[in-house]
Amino acid sequence: GAVVSQHPSWVICKSGTSVKIECRSLDFQATTMFWYRQFPKQSLMLMATSNEGSKATYEQGVEKDKFLINHASLTLSTLTVTSAHPEDSSFYICSASYPQGLGNTIYFGEGSWLTVV
Amino acid sequence: LAKTTQPISMDSYEGQEVNITCSHNNIATNDYITWYQQFPSQGPRFIIQGYKTKVTNEVASLFIPADRKSSTLSLPRVSLSDTAVYYCLVVPGSSASKIIFGSGTRLSIRP
Numbered sequence: 772g773a774v775v776s777q778h779p780s781w782v783i784c785k786s787g788t789s790v791k792i793e794c795r796s797l798d799f800q801a802t803t804m805f806w807y808r809q810f811p812k813q814s815l816m817l818m819a820t821s822n823e824g825s826k827a828t829y830e831q832g833v834e835k836d837k838f839l840i841n842h843a844s845l846t847l848s849t850l851t852v853t854s855a856h857p858e859d860s861s862f863y864i865c866s867a868s869y870p871q872g873l874g875n876t877i878y879f880g881e882g883s884w885l886t887v888v
Numbered sequence: 889l890a891k892t893t894q895p896i897s898m899d900s901y902e903g904q905e906v907n908i909t910c911s912h913n914n915i916a917t918n919d920y921i922t923w924y925q926q927f928p929s930q931g932p933r934f935i936i937q938g939y940k941t942k943v944t945n946e947v948a949s950l951f952i953p954a955d956r957k958s959s960t961l962s963l964p965r966v967s968l969s970d971t972a973v974y975y976c977l978v979v980p981g982s983s984a985s986k987i988i989f990g991s992g993t994r995l996s997i998r999p
Contacts, residue, residue: 875979875980
């Protein structure tokens with residue numbers, strides 16, 4: 772099946788610094804990708820929709836200046852957590868939609884653990 | 889956006905068949921029903937997808953009644969490694985449509 776890959780799998784950064792997480796669709800083009808955040812024992816929470824060649828659409832309550840999303844190509848979207856703080860520590864997951872038949876199948880990346888110290 | 893409702897948790901034993909039901913009362917005509925499995929510290933993994941009636945693959949079956957307002961994921965002869973969280977998602981026909989996760993079902997398999 773289609774593969775979505777994230778990098779890095781885990782990252783530790785100091786408070787106040789910025790960290791970038793990449794999401795790639797490895798064998799298909801994705802005009803739209805999605806970024807989720809997940810806290811331990813909770814469900815995935817949609818943060819934003821990443822649109823190739825245009826601005827991302829953020830969910831209510833998600834700071835667009837803090838979570839910068841860039842979707843510069845049809846196979847790559849990046850999430851940059853700016854001026855990170857310990858409360859930003861979380862599991863970040865991206866997804867992309869793969870057209871199949873008359874519908875779409877959503878594939879998810881492996882996830883990226885961010886720890887801010 | 890179609891909202892999904894699933895049991896929060898389920899328990900079963902190795903070798904049993906497990907059926908997890910999901911309700912999605914406001915599913916739209918172009919929506920598909922997809923189930924995912926998630927282990928701790930991993931992204932959700934695709935299990936099966938269907939539109940109506942029954943779909944079967946090497947790991948599961950998906951039953952969807954005619955009104956499509958619910959679906960049931962059936963896992964035959966579960967093992968300990970099937971302990972995970974299972975999510976039912978309603979996937980819109982448009983690739984640009986966002987998808988909202990429900991709570992998922994935490995399945996625990998015991999020896």
